[in-house]
Amino acid sequence: MSPTTDPIETALRSPASEAKSAARRFADRAAQRGADLFYAQEASPLGELLLVAGRRGLIVLRYTPTDVDATLVELAERRSPRIVESPAALDPWRRELSEYFDGARRRFEAPIDWQDLAGFRRRVLAATAAIPYGELESYKTVATKAGSPKAARAAGNALGSNPLAIVIPCHRVRHASGGLGGYTGGLERKRRLLAIESDAG
């Protein structure tokens, strides 16, 4: 092939500025119909969040930068590769989160997709989802509600793998002794979430 100094080839290779916006329009449309999963990266007072939802509800709410690509690749393999980026499609969850951070929302109502959650892990997360706003429970209490009073440590592990930070409020679980315990997003975030809830309460 002749070198790229050829004016014809150069013109034919010229970048298409419209391609990016056409791709965005496609992704938003596909999120309404055709795609199985849609995601958005959203700024928040606790840093950037990754939200992924499907037709049944929210599947992932994670602090970033965790590896966004790795999360999406994993979902593509496990759920469906029909994944598009569409902040608009995440609006119901983004709105509730923003209200929550403003202290104006005490419970999340937009649907959650529980499909990937099973067994003890699911029972732990369901028990955690039922902890009221601004209140704290111990790992032991959560384990008991999940049907295994002696499995406080296992309950802690289940909470450590909570796919839906904030929305399933694992930040409301701590040690019976009063210690704050752990938090996947880091203890500073756990403290700030509890501070939001005590200020608003």
Next chain:
Amino acid sequence: MASVPPFQQTLEAHADAVWRYLRGMVGGEAAEDCFQETFLAALRAYPRLDPDSNLRAWLLTIAHRKAIDHLRRRRRGQPEQLGDEIEAEREPESDGAIWGSVAMLPPRQRAAVLLRYGADLRHREIAVAIGCSEEAARRSLHEGLKRLRETL
């Protein structure tokens, strides 16, 4: 288990090539519709795609079909010279002359030229996208380029 990457990655990686191809093939205005149809068809078929496929060539094959369908519909509506219609609806650009000339090429030569330089496909991939032999693809590309150089 290997699988195709999340569709968004594929969309972002190849949107440019698909757009450049369609812009030259059907004109800027119709490119939007063809672009949307191309990626919607791709999204539908995506989970069944062999992960080892050449995604760009696959997308351009779909885009080519959508462009040809579009040109056929347009021809049925208006029995004029294709190139004239495309040229007429194209907005004036700095390199408007070349796009006018591209639009005047017969569809197969136009497709070959655009797939080669707009979408960066190899001869073998152009042949698959157009549905002809590699030799015929080479010839269309050569003829198309020759014509372009003559008219400019």
